[in-house]
Amino acid sequence: MKSQIQSSPLILDRIPVLAETDILVVGAGSAGCAAALAAREGGQHRVILLERYGFPGGTSTQMLDTFYGFFTPGEDPRKVVGGIPDRVVDSLDAAKAVFLRPNTYGAGTGVNYNPERLKLVWDELLEKSGVRTLLHATLVAAESDPSGRLTGVVISTRQGFFRIRAKRFIDASGDADLCHLADIPYEKAGDIDPAQSMTTTFRMSNVDLAAYESAGGKKMLMQRMSAAMDSGSHPLPRKAGSLHPMNAAGCISTVAVRVADLDPTDFQQLGEAEREGRRQAFIYEQFLQDCVPGFEHSHIIGLSHHIGVRETRRVHGEYRLTRDDCMNVTRFDDRVLLCGAPIEDHRPAAGGGEETAWAYVPNGQAYDVPYRTLVPKGREEIWVAGRCFSATHDAHASCRSMAQTMAMGQAAGTAAALSLETGIVDIPTLQHRLRQQGALLETPSKKAHTGAADWKLNHFDI
Ligand SMILES: Cc1cc2nc3c(=O)[nH]c(=O)nc-3n(C[C@H](O)[C@H](O)[C@H](O)COP(=O)(O)OP(=O)(O)OC[C@H]3O[C@@H](n4cnc5c(N)ncnc54)[C@H](O)[C@@H]3O)c2cc1C
Known part of the structure; x- marks a missing residue:
């Protein structure tokens, strides 16, 4: 329109x-x-x-x-x-x-x-x-x-x-x-x-990156995501997703959420994508706190201003x-x-x-x-x-x-x-x-x- x-x-x-x-x-x-x-x-x-x-x-x-x-x-x-x-x-x-x-x-x-x-x-x-x-x-x-x-x-x-x-x-x-x-x-x-999926990025603070790395870092993260999906313990949207240290000590940023099959040029579908992105972000937070060494005391401190299109x-x-x-x-x-x-x-x-x-x-x-x-x-x-x-x-x-x-x-x-x-x-x-x-x-x-x-x-x- x-x-x-x-x-x-x-x-x-x-x-x-x-x-x-x-x-x-x-x-x-x-x-x-x-x-x-x-x-x-x-x-x-x-x-x-x-x-x-x-x-x-x-x-x-x-x-x-x-x-x-x-x-x-x-x-x-x-x-x-x-x-x-x-x-x-x-x-x-x-x-x-x-x-x-x-x-x-x-x-x-x-x-x-x-x-x-x-x-x-x-x-x-x-x-x-x-x-x-x-x-x-x-x-x-x-x-x-x-x-x-x-x-x-x-x-x-x-x-x-x-x-x-x-x-x-x-x-x-x-x-x-x-x-x-x-x-x-x-x-x-x-x-x-098929259109590329959308991603709400999120940032977490109070991450012990040394503990994360010594527990196996990225390889360990992938294994734990896979295990969480297979066991159904955490309803992650997929088995992958990345995180990396930010410019501030103990903080990480993620590209993990995946929202597909909604059209971001339609404002109502975009709104739906925003809600779904937020929902998934907090599933990842729970998973990271529960399953990933170094994240036990971490929290989301920011979601992207807009879902990533x-x-x-x-x-x-x-x-x-x-x-x-x-x-x-x-x-x-x-x-x-x-x-x-x-x-x-x-x-x-x-x-x-x-x-x-x-x-x-x-x-x-x-x-x-x-x-x-x-x-x-x-x-x-x-x-x-x-x-x-x-x-x-x-x-x-x-x-x-x-x-x-x-x-x-x-x-x-x-x-x-x-x-x-x-x-x-x-x-x-x-x-x-x-x-x-x-x-x-x-x-x-x-x-x-x-x-x-x-x-x-x-x-x-x-
Ligand atoms: C989740 C995700 C992760 C990504 N990861 C990376 C990465 O790690 N590194 C990398 O290099 N690239 C990455 N990309 C790709 C890259 O970020 C984008 O392709 C790039 O930033 C697009 O830039 P742009 O200026 O074309 O558009 P945008 O950055 O989308 O800028 C468009 C601007 O126009 C404004 N605008 C839109 N409509 C209107 C309007 N009607 N009136 C006034 N203003 C308007 C918007 O608010 C916005 O400021 C990623 C993309 C996504 C979505």
């Missing part, structure tokens, strides 16, 4: 115009924040960033604490993302709010951060660059001219509705809300392949990234970022039944992500960035880590600025600007250190 405001000019005329801007970014998640910062590079353009909640970061601050995708997985990690995403981690590093979490396989080396500090880091970076960030402002309708070109949006705030007019738009809402409202075609998760709408772009592109390491002349992350598919039916299916990019390589995956088909005034970019279910399951969503934002914001200046997006010019910002468009040939104090892994081996 779309907002009726969109199709009623009479109502639109009665809504006050809050602002006119050059570039409007919808959604202050990792993609949207990076897009807004990139669009402000050089300081030429007015940029507004819209966010429905009271803080920036989206999934990065609503529920997580580890950036994946900066490094390729495996024994020979290479850093494949740079530029604005580096500035974000540098700021966290300066606040001593970051450490590296070695994860040789899995998703690769993670950059663990304090998510509350990250909210402040995004605030400061956005403010310093001159982005006008509007919090507690929800996009509810899109305005187009008679040719179908997007010209503005309507937002809902506690003071009522406002219009914002813009010359260029970036949909970084995660769920492609702007594209949906503007009638831009997309595939919805679940239309073709891995995929919803994937916009049909000028190109759709495919599983073959990832697995064959296809090279594209219009590449704007790299990705070496495995396909990590949390759909219940995939390969391992109820468990997550993994497929690795061969030989620790990184594939190219083409610019055209950020351009909705046939459009010149709007880009997509982040988890609503143009990809099949499988390719999306690889290219959705936050280093990549930030890199997509960086590319989309730079492209939007370029198109305002020259009327077109010339690919060599776009790539030149991205390289100037520090983006990596070629896989470094040198191996990175692991476990070094410097978050960039002391750069690379000499």
Whole structure:
């Protein structure tokens, strides 16, 4: 169902115009924040960033604490993302709010951060660059001219509705809300392949991590989960689930809950998913207290602000990234970022039944992500960035880590600025600007250190 405001000019005329801007970014998640910062590079353009909640970061601050995708997985990690995403981690590093979490396989080396500090880091970076960030402002309708070109949006705030007019738009809402409202075609998760499940993450304090590790750590945890499921002692939703130490002593964060077969673009089903996620989180708490050494005196101290939604709408772009592109390491002349992350598919039916299916990019390589995956088909005034970019279910399951969503934002914001200046997006010019910002468009040939104090892994081996 779309907002009726969109199709009623009479109502639109009665809504006050809050602002006119050059570039409007919808959604202050990792993609949207990076897009807004990139669009402000050089300081030429007015940029507004819209966010429905009271803080920036989206999934990065609503529920997580580890950036994946900066490094390729495996024994020979290479850093494949740079530029604005580096500035974000540098700021966290300066606040001593970051450490590296070695994860040789899995998703690769993670950059663990304090998510509350990250909210402040995004605030400061956005403010310093001159982005006008509007919090507690929800996009509810899109305005187009008679040719179908997007010209503005309507937002809902506690003071009522406002219009914002813009010359260029970036949909970084995660769920492609702007594209949906503007009638831009997309595939919805679940239309073709089963949609990835949702997860309420939770954090626990007062964990004795030394006792946990000496009792066998992750291997022991898996065995105990399996035993609890088999005996029926604790009704866990599955036999797997991960936990890891946080940036605060004695605290852990989890990715364990699994809620499937509900549609998060339907608000009533999303509400049901939130309730189910909370219910499962406290089943895990009981299980951990009862069955896992080190957790006897621990408690949940926080649930994610929002249930974690891995995929919803994937916009049909000028190109759709495919599983073959990832697995064959296809090279594209219009590449704007790299990705070496495995396909990590949390759909219940995939390969391992109820468990997550993994497929690795061969030989620790990184594939190219083409610019055209950020351009909705046939459009010149709007880009997509982040988890609503143009990809099949499988390719999306690889290219959705936050280093990549930030890199997509960086590319989309730079492209939007370029198109305002020259009327077109010339690919060599776009790539030149991205390289100037520090983006990596070629896989470094040198191996990175692991476990070094410097978050960039002391750069690379000499
Ligand atoms: C449970 C879970 C675990 C994950 N684990 C990891 C991990 O450990 N490491 C990793 O790198 N990646 C992980 N990912 C993937 C990654 O976090 C996401 O793909 C990525 O954060 C998406 O970023 P985004 O900016 O595209 O979207 P989001 O982070 O979803 O940001 C979208 C923003 O838009 C706002 N918004 C939405 N609609 C509107 C509207 N109508 N009006 C105004 N604002 C709106 C939202 O509030 C939000 O702030 C995980 C994902 C999930 C769900």
